[in-house]
Amino acid sequence: MTSKEQHTVTSSLSAGPRDGSERTLETAAISTQPAPPAGENGGSLPASLLTPPAPPPPPHLDDYRNIIGQGQVDALRFLARELKGKTIKMVNSTAVGGGVAEMLNRLVPLISELEVPAHWEVITGGNDFFEVTKAFHNALHGTTYELTKAAQEIFLMYNEQNRERLEFNEDMVVIHDPQPLALVRSRDKSSSNWVWRCHIDLSNPDAHVWEFLRPFVEQYDAAIFSSQSFARQLPIPQYLFYPCIDPLSEKNKELEESQIQKVCDELGIDRSRPIVTQVSRFDRLKDPVGVVQAFKLARKYVDCQLVLAGGGAKDDPEGAVVLQEVKEAAGNDPDITILDLPPWCALEINAIQRASTLVVQKSIREGFGLTVTEALWKGKPTIAGAVGGIPNQIIHKLTGVLVHSVEGCAFQIRYLLTHPEFARSIGASGREHVKENFLISTNVRRWLLLFRILQEAQAKR
Amino acid sequence: MPIADKPQPRQPDKPFHFNTSEHLLRIGRQKATTIHELLEALRACPDDSIFQHTFRTLQEHHFIGQGFSNDFAHWSLSACHEPVLAEKLASVDVHEFTAIDGLRCRMTEIVDEFLQKHPRSGSRPANEPFYFCASDIVVLPTLFVANSLFEFLEGLNSVGVHSIHHHFIEARLRLHRMSNDFSQWLEEEIGLPQTADAIERIDIYTNTMEGVRQQIARMVERVLKAGQRES
Numbered sequence: 001m002t003s004k005e006q007h008t009v010t011s012s013l014s015a016g017p018r019d020g021s022e023r024t025l026e027t028a029a030i031s032t033q034p035a036p037p038a039g040e041n042g043g044s045l046p047a048s049l050l051t052p053p054a055p056p057p058p059p060h061l062d063d064y065r066n067i068i069g070q071g072q073v074d075a076l077r078f079l080a081r082e083l084k085g086k087t088i089k090m091v092n093s094t095a096v097g098g099g100v101a102e103m104l105n106r107l108v109p110l111i112s113e114l115e116v117p118a119h120w121e122v123i124t125g126g127n128d129f130f131e132v133t134k135a136f137h138n139a140l141h142g143t144t145y146e147l148t149k150a151a152q153e154i155f156l157m158y159n160e161q162n163r164e165r166l167e168f169n170e171d172m173v174v175i176h177d178p179q180p181l182a183l184v185r186s187r188d189k190s191s192s193n194w195v196w197r198c199h200i201d202l203s204n205p206d207a208h209v210w211e212f213l214r215p216f217v218e219q220y221d222a223a224i225f226s227s228q229s230f231a232r233q234l235p236i237p238q239y240l241f242y243p244c245i246d247p248l249s250e251k252n253k254e255l256e257e258s259q260i261q262k263v264c265d266e267l268g269i270d271r272s273r274p275i276v277t278q279v280s281r282f283d284r285l286k287d288p289v290g291v292v293q294a295f296k297l298a299r300k301y302v303d304c305q306l307v308l309a310g311g312g313a314k315d316d317p318e319g320a321v322v323l324q325e326v327k328e329a330a331g332n333d334p335d336i337t338i339l340d341l342p343p344w345c346a347l348e349i350n351a352i353q354r355a356s357t358l359v360v361q362k363s364i365r366e367g368f369g370l371t372v373t374e375a376l377w378k379g380k381p382t383i384a385g386a387v388g389g390i391p392n393q394i395i396h397k398l399t400g401v402l403v404h405s406v407e408g409c410a411f412q413i414r415y416l417l418t419h420p421e422f423a424r425s426i427g428a429s430g431r432e433h434v435k436e437n438f439l440i441s442t443n444v445r446r447w448l449l450l451f452r453i454l455q456e457a458q459a460k461r
Numbered sequence: 462m463p464i465a466d467k468p469q470p471r472q473p474d475k476p477f478h479f480n481t482s483e484h485l486l487r488i489g490r491q492k493a494t495t496i497h498e499l500l501e502a503l504r505a506c507p508d509d510s511i512f513q514h515t516f517r518t519l520q521e522h523h524f525i526g527q528g529f530s531n532d533f534a535h536w537s538l539s540a541c542h543e544p545v546l547a548e549k550l551a552s553v554d555v556h557e558f559t560a561i562d563g564l565r566c567r568m569t570e571i572v573d574e575f576l577q578k579h580p581r582s583g584s585r586p587a588n589e590p591f592y593f594c595a596s597d598i599v600v601l602p603t604l605f606v607a608n609s610l611f612e613f614l615e616g617l618n619s620v621g622v623h624s625i626h627h628h629f630i631e632a633r634l635r636l637h638r639m640s641n642d643f644s645q646w647l648e649e650e651i652g653l654p655q656t657a658d659a660i661e662r663i664d665i666y667t668n669t670m671e672g673v674r675q676q677i678a679r680m681v682e683r684v685l686k687a688g689q690r691e692s
Contacts, residue, residue: 071603071621075481078601228592231488240486240594391589396539398525432524449485453597 045341046266052344058106059248061113067247068441076441079448080114087170088118088451093133093179095122099243100176100199103440106246110444116451121166123180129158133179136213139206140178147208159183168192172451175220184219193454196220197241201230201367221454226368227389239450242392243368245377246440250346252377255354263351267339274304274417277356279349279374282310282322282340285365287385289322290406292329292336294362297410302417305335309352311343353378358416358423362409363387373438376400376430381423383412393438399430469610470684470691473650477642479605479616481624482631484517484596491593496541497583499533500572502593508561509595515564516555516634517596520626523670530666531555532591533568540587546575555630556665559637600627610651614681617643622670629673630665643677655691656680 065073090108092100104120111118125133132151139145159182168186174195175183187194196217202210202225210232217223222237231238245252264271276295280286288308295306308326323340330336341348353359359375359382366388373393375382384390386402394400401416403409416423436442489510491502503511514532522529529535530551538547549571558564576583603624605616617625628642636645644657663676684691 069621071481071619071624074604075483075601075621075623078603079483079599225488228488228594229590231592233490238488240488386588391539395522395525395529395535398528429525433522436521436524445483446485449483449597449599452599453485 048266049342049345049348052342053250053347056250058109059246061110063248064439064441068435068439072441072445076114076445076448079445079452080111080116083114083116083448083451083455086116086172086451086455088116088172088174088447089168089170090118090120090174090176091123091166091180091183092120092176093123093125093130103244103443104176106249106440107444107447110440111447114444114448116448119170123158123162123183124165125158125162125179128154129179136178136209137200139209140200140202140213142201142204143206145206145209147206147212152212156182159185172454178213181213181216184216187219191458193222193451193458194220195222195224195450195454197224198230199226199243201227202232203229205232221457222450224450227392239446241443241446242389242438243370243373244438244440244443245370245373245434247377251350252374253350255347255351259347260351260354263348264355267337267348267352269307269337269352269355270305271355274302274357275307275355276304276358276360276413276417277307277309277352278360278362279309279353279371280361280363282319282326284318284322285363286310287362287364288326289329290364290409291360291362292326293406294360294409294413295336296333297407298413298417299335301414304357304413304417305337307337307339307352307356309339309341309349311341311345349374350378353380356380358383358413360409360413361385361390362403362406363390366390369393372400373434376427377434377438379427379431381416381427382430383409383416393433394430395433398426399433400426469688471650471652472609473607473646475646475650477607477613477616477646477650479603479607479620479624480600480627481603481621482598482600482627483623484520484598486513487595487597489593489595493591493593494587495584496537496543496546496572496576496587499536499591500569500576500583502591503533503565503569503572506593507595508565510593511561511565511568512634513595514593515553515568516631519555519630519665520623520670523622523626526669526672527667533572536587536591540589540591541582541585542588543575543579543582545579546572546582549575554666556633557639559633559639561634610647610681610685613646613651614678614685617674617678617681622674625670625674629660629663629677647681653684653691656684 061073088111090104092104094101108118108120132154135145159180162180163183163186168190170192172193174197175181176197177199181196184194218235220236222239223234224239224241225231226241226243228240278288278291282288291308326338330338353375359380361369361372361384363369363385364387368389372382372384372390376393376399382394382400383403384394384400386404391402394402396402401412403412489506491506493499493502518532534547534550537543537550553567555564603620605620607613607616632642633640640661644661647653648657659680660677663673665673
């Protein structure tokens, strides 16, 4: 089987997200430079990028030893020793697509490998259920929503159906996000510890939806949030688990120099001059036009080129509009390369980030900002907007630099390109910050710690 | 002669057990949006919040050699733009405290004095709130137990940096004395009071935790090479 055939087969086996919006093959690389050498597509993406590659096998715990050190791997084993024989169930609402499923795909095997068997169940529901939970999701993010009796009944009915279908014999049950929240009604039947892992921002929820959901949340033993600011006043302990990246994933693994060069050649990126990069969807909240403006201001003083690598413009009408705005802002500037990449181009994004001299994430609003985590992990000096979870990652002038304006961003591009020692130093500290706090191995540690703490608290009761 | 074969200062009666501590961050109830509120919360928050934002934050940021001291100082500068307060808070050395009470008093004194001198700064809204957190802690063994000074050096060079933090920084809250587990063992079990004292004087605010480890290791290596006891 050729590699092309492998790609094709994988594509047919890989399910997309629930709405099927993620897969599109009509993707083009857009550059204000002369068209890069891109084979038969002539200016489009190379053919090898047009279909998703086969997913690599998940890594084992020992594969992380060279990254986090033997001491940390040993600590995970010691932590798990007290939990040996205990079982865990994770429940969410989708098996594929989205960050939670992606994270569970890696987390569940790693915890199981530590002899704490972990199982993952996905709830089922009709379109009416997912329409209601999508509306709840948006309302919890702050969108105004009229909570009807019918919506409440749909939510409760599907939770009840799933409660009857699923068994909860494990020692610890973790419910992810609001969709399966009411499964906690099953907790009376068992002595399990129940934990709610909330991946969304609850800092400004619609009051009606939150008051409807709150009584369920209060029945859990603990809740977990991704940021201090997302937490609510609750009578149960609330823990902070930062989102994390997997250093062995396609997007973050170490690459050979030849692989980086190959991707740059395919995408027409010139590595002979400093490269400033922003990787993000074409979304106004990521301020790609502001990045173009900052780049143009900085380039008056220093020689450099800009790469804007993103996606979503083909799936999202607003994304296409933003992409057009970016192209207009870029004009015919030969030093600006705009890449609209399909979602499976993780390895290419990895290579682009590694080829970059600086990485920018000039967001105006942000969740956690995992693209910042990815850049820091690659040791790249990173300039980012001081919004959302970014200040948790970038300690100004220590692990990166924070900016609040186009002008500030332009100045920091100039400064870092002309002070390579300082740039190297913050890049190195940024990588260590990720190693300590934002890798999947750290989250395995957090889960084990939480389970031990809850078990000990239960034993004392 | 390899240092493993050199005569050792003294055989210890008690081995040194290298442990480590793992922390889980718990989100607390207090929140400050002004320096006034910071002062109130500093007075009211639980001890483990003071521990988290001073001792523990050093572990979270162990890789930064200089410029990071504690979360209160960092917030005063980055969110409140008060460099004077930030400098004063940053000058508080956790090494000087053997109990959280004393550390809390020092922090509140500094903020209180600052607000008396700069009353208008007290109610100015910060760019972002300060969320008080705390840690739930689990102490774990490691694979390393030292029955000699040479084995101590081996363990020191092998354990993770969390273990170094546990024995070198957090220890004083356990011991309730101006010392650390390494210095105490080296003095009491190996008879090395001068090395113990030199280790205690290592500046944690101008070193990474890896740098602390390397400095201690160099001191122990010197003793092993010399093969002498200290008076």
